[in-house]
Amino acid sequence: MAPNFCEVALPVPLRQTFTYAVPAALADSVVPGCRVVVPMRHRAEIGVVLALTDRAPEGKQIREVVEVLDPLPALTPKLVELGRWMAGYYLSPPGEVFRAMLPPAVEVRAERVLNLTPAGIQQLHELGEQLNRSDAEIAELALLQLFEVEGKPLREIQLRRLPGGAAAAQRLLRRGCLEAREVTRRRKSRTQKIVAWNPAAQEAPSSAAEEKLCEVLTATRGPLPLAHLLAQAGVSRSVVSRLESQRKLISWEEPLAAEEDLFEVGFEPPANVLNAGQQRAVDEIRAWMDAGEFTAGLLYGVTGSGKTEVYLRSVAAALEHGRAALVLVPEIALTLWVGRLCRALFGACVAVLHSALPDAERAREWWRVRRGEARVVVGTRSAVFAPLEALGLLIVDEEQESSYKQEETPRYNGRDVAILRAKLEGAVALLASATPSMESFHNARAGKYHLLELAARVENRPLAGVTVVDMREDFRRTHRAAPLGETLRAAVAARLAQGTQALLLMNRRGYSWFVLCRSCGAAVQCENCSIALTFHKRRNLLICHYCGFTRPVPRKCLKCESPHVYFVGEGAEQIEEYLHREYPEARIARLDRDTVRTKREYQKILGAFAAGKLDLLVGTQMVAKGHDFQRVTLVGVVSADLQLGLPDFRAAERTFQLLTQVAGRAGRGALSGEVLVQTYYPEHYAIQLAARQDYASFFEKELHFRRLMHYPPFAALANVIVRDTKIEHAIRWARAIEAFLAPHAGHGLRVLGPAAAPLARLKREYRFQFLLKAPKRSQLTRVLSACLDFCAQKEIPSNAVLVDVDPVSLL
Numbered sequence: 001m002a003p004n005f006c007e008v009a010l011p012v013p014l015r016q017t018f019t020y021a022v023p024a025a026l027a028d029s030v031v032p033g034c035r036v037v038v039p040m041r042h043r044a045e046i047g048v049v050l051a052l053t054d055r056a057p058e059g060k061q062i063r064e065v066v067e068v069l070d071p072l073p074a075l076t077p078k079l080v081e082l083g084r085w086m087a088g089y090y091l092s093p094p095g096e097v098f099r100a101m102l103p104p105a106v107e108v109r110a111e112r113v114l115n116l117t118p119a120g121i122q123q124l125h126e127l128g129e130q131l132n133r134s135d136a137e138i139a140e141l142a143l144l145q146l147f148e149v150e151g152k153p154l155r156e157i158q159l160r161r162l163p164g165g166a167a168a169a170q171r172l173l174r175r176g177c178l179e180a181r182e183v184t185r186r187r188k189s190r191t192q193k194i195v196a197w198n199p200a201a202q203e204a205p206s207s208a209a210e211e212k213l214c215e216v217l218t219a220t221r222g223p224l225p226l227a228h229l230l231a232q233a234g235v236s237r238s239v240v241s242r243l244e245s246q247r248k249l250i251s252w253e254e255p256l257a258a259e260e261d262l263f264e265v266g267f268e269p270p271a272n273v274l275n276a277g278q279q280r281a282v283d284e285i286r287a288w289m290d291a292g293e294f295t296a297g298l299l300y301g302v303t304g305s306g307k308t309e310v311y312l313r314s315v316a317a318a319l320e321h322g323r324a325a326l327v328l329v330p331e332i333a334l335t336l337w338v339g340r341l342c343r344a345l346f347g348a349c350v351a352v353l354h355s356a357l358p359d360a361e362r363a364r365e366w367w368r369v370r371r372g373e374a375r376v377v378v379g380t381r382s383a384v385f386a387p388l389e390a391l392g393l394l395i396v397d398e399e400q401e402s403s404y405k406q407e408e409t410p411r412y413n414g415r416d417v418a419i420l421r422a423k424l425e426g427a428v429a430l431l432a433s434a435t436p437s438m439e440s441f442h443n444a445r446a447g448k449y450h451l452l453e454l455a456a457r458v459e460n461r462p463l464a465g466v467t468v469v470d471m472r473e474d475f476r477r478t479h480r481a482a483p484l485g486e487t488l489r490a491a492v493a494a495r496l497a498q499g500t501q502a503l504l505l506m507n508r509r510g511y512s513w514f515v516l517c518r519s520c521g522a523a524v525q526c527e528n529c530s531i532a533l534t535f536h537k538r539r540n541l542l543i544c545h546y547c548g549f550t551r552p553v554p555r556k557c558l559k560c561e562s563p564h565v566y567f568v569g570e571g572a573e574q575i576e577e578y579l580h581r582e583y584p585e586a587r588i589a590r591l592d593r594d595t596v597r598t599k600r601e602y603q604k605i606l607g608a609f610a611a612g613k614l615d616l617l618v619g620t621q622m623v624a625k626g627h628d629f630q631r632v633t634l635v636g637v638v639s640a641d642l643q644l645g646l647p648d649f650r651a652a653e654r655t656f657q658l659l660t661q662v663a664g665r666a667g668r669g670a671l672s673g674e675v676l677v678q679t680y681y682p683e684h685y686a687i688q689l690a691a692r693q694d695y696a697s698f699f700e701k702e703l704h705f706r707r708l709m710h711y712p713p714f715a716a717l718a719n720v721i722v723r724d725t726k727i728e729h730a731i732r733w734a735r736a737i738e739a740f741l742a743p744h745a746g747h748g749l750r751v752l753g754p755a756a757a758p759l760a761r762l763k764r765e766y767r768f769q770f771l772l773k774a775p776k777r778s779q780l781t782r783v784l785s786a787c788l789d790f791c792a793q794k795e796i797p798s799n800a801v802l803v804d805v806d807p808v809s810l811l
């Protein structure tokens with residue numbers, strides 16, 4: 001007998017899936033991986049079918065699938081498997097995992113429809129017979145009569161058009177005279193004509209114009225909107241119409257999206273000849289690909305060693321093997337850069353996926369991948385779910401980056417998911433970095449990953465020399481507490497005189513860190529969070545960097561009314577102002593989340609810097625990442641200490657990584673570079689070893705500490721946060737969980753807490769924290785799963801308990 005039930009994952013915060021009946025009419029179209037519309041309470045939800053079954057669950061009323069959205073199932077069988085695994089590993093509700101994997105649902109919108117109930121019919125008669133009716137009753141009667149006349153459910157929006165209709169509908173709903181149901185409707189959207197070369201066309205192009213069209217549509221760009229095609233091929237509309245009638249071109253309608261042209265037409269990628277190190281790495285990766293089974297590699301290559309070139313050749317190798325490739329990069333700006341390189345080399349089969357694309361455009365790229373039209377995907381974190389089939393290669397650039405970690409449910413790490421996906425697909429996973437994470441390098445040393453090394457920069461350019469500047473010493477000598485010490489000021493002045501460029505890192509936004517009262521010592525705090533507000537001078541506001549709360553700058557202390565308030569600590573905004581004052585002639589810009597809110601602003605500043613239209617660029621960690629500036633001869637780290645003080649076991653690792661990354665921006669071109677690192681803790685090992693660019697020693701030292709403290713890579717770690725706006729609730733639940741966990745401690749499992757979380761209050765919620773460490777992953781998963789079951793039993797609200805498996809930040 002045909003299976004007539006299906007298991008559906010729905011985006012609700014419950015750790016379960018749901019069973020629905022498959023009506024006979026849909027029997028052929030409901031298959032695993034496809035999106036369906038199903039009723040859930042009074043709503044219509046979009047879910048994804050995970051499996052079919054012929055067994056109904058007992059004792060429950062089973063509702064039916066309403067509609068199937070996909071002719072081609074959105075998710076491949078491998079992706080369904082991946083999602084199930086993630087739900088288990090991250091202890092996330094399966095529906096929320098699958099929601100993260102699916103394309104934006106642009107084709108449907110939800111809508112409420114109302115219908116008459118038996119009580120409503122009775123009301124209709126009563127009101128009809130009544131002699132005197134109030135205005136409200138008149139409106140109600142009109143509404144009920146409309147239902148009677150139409151004889152079918154009506155959309156809520158239609159009712160609003162009657163005078164007093166919206167209010168009357170609400171009253172009738174409340175009294176049970178109407179019932180509401182949510183349905184989905186296909187969204188009508190403006191479309192545009194997309195033109196493609198007909199793959200079935202036998203004849204070769206017979207004119208120059210035809211040839212040009214064929215080339216643009218097959219080799220360089222792929223299917224294009226008509227307007228773009230005309231512009232790019234330089235042909236007239238009549239040529240296109242003629243070829244359409246000859247069936248050499250095919251066309252169809254697609255939702256209109258404001259597409260930004262990511263790919264310049266005339267872009268020529270650099271034609272580099274691989275050096276010996278790069279060649280060795282590429283050969284090795286090819287050999288893994290030949291073997292055709294799961295292999296994980298770590299490409300450890302110093303900054304400027306030409307890792308990108310290795311990625312591109314590996315992608316080419318995957319395509320030669322008839323397999324698809326996925327390149328993950330840590331931020332959107334890099335998708336443009338790497339996407340453009342890939343497009344130049346591999347043509348139309350490249351797709352770019354990232355979260356800043358408008359929904360319609362992202363959906364279009366996504367489906368292009370799903371239909372197999374794109375075989376190479378470049379993207380950020382969520383692109384790890386790109387629906388490629390026969391995936392042969394997954395590359396994770398800068399694998400240690402925290403941007404791969406999603407800090408909301410499902411709290412997955414794109415890098416780790418990439419490894420698992422490679423395993424499921426029998427593919428090659430290549431993690432790459434100049435400063436690999438402790439976990440990945442440990443895996444490489446333990447033989448779980450193959451280690452590939454690029455020890456030197458291309459053309460044997462030297463790494464920039466790094467000097468640590470002791471700011472205590474500077475102060476003793478100059479008796480001036482300027483943000484830039486004497487040494488750094490002199491170095492900047494020298495660059496300005498020379499006409500080369502300098503990059504300054506100040507990894508903190510805003511003007512001052514906080515406002516303090518000299519009389520009573522109180523700082524101005526956020527109303528919603530236990531954190532001091534940051535002063536932003538241009539906006540003349542105090543701002544919370546965690547919840548966005550703002551308030552005007554007080555003239556007097558809010559506690560004791562003393563007029564002696566002062567501003568403490570320097571942020572990037574203040575450094576920029578200082579530089580303008582100190583070097584009035586210089587062309588200066590700042591790069592942080594306050595100055596660049598859009599991709600365009602970001603590209604404008606970076607473009608101006610790359611083109612030599614700026615002398616100094618100051619900014620947060622945004623300036624440290626990946627960029628390849630040729631004329632930077634000085635990198636100045638204004639303060640290396642900002643992260644070291646944070647209560648997080650990764651503080652030293654992060655500091656080491658950031659310093660190494662930013663130092664790597666200097667001396668990448670023909671000019672050699674210098675790096676100055678200002679610090680008040682010159683003896684700290686993270687700073688010392690970053691200055692020597694000695695990754696191996698840092699790894700050893702840090703590993704020793706991790707082993708002693710039972711931190712990753714020696715333990716599987718989970719952070720459990722209990723939170724509520726009422727502190728009594730948070731305490732009560734933390735106590736209950738404490739009691740549950742206590743008997744599980746031992747056998748290697750360590751439970752720390754409950755303790756107030758480092759951010760004890762965030763967005764109005766009080767927060768308590770448990771840290772669980774287990775030598776074995778399976779043990780951690782088992783206990784956490786039991787703990788969540790326990791919470792559900794005790795009716796602790798599911799959003800009050802937040803489980804973060806493999807946390808990247810403990811704040």
Ligand code: ADP
Pocket residue numbers: 270272273274275278301302303304305306307308309458459628
């Ligand atoms: P990484 O990502 O390892 O820091 P990149 O991949 O950005 O380094 O490469 C740094 C620069 O070296 C780029 O400008 C790139 O075009 C150039 N490059 C890469 N490989 C070679 C090579 N074999 N010969 C010359 N230049 C190269």
Ligand code: ZN
Pocket residue numbers: 517518519520521522557558559560561562
């Ligand atoms: Zn005060």
Ligand code: ZN
Pocket residue numbers: 526527528529544545546547548549763
């Ligand atoms: Zn806040």
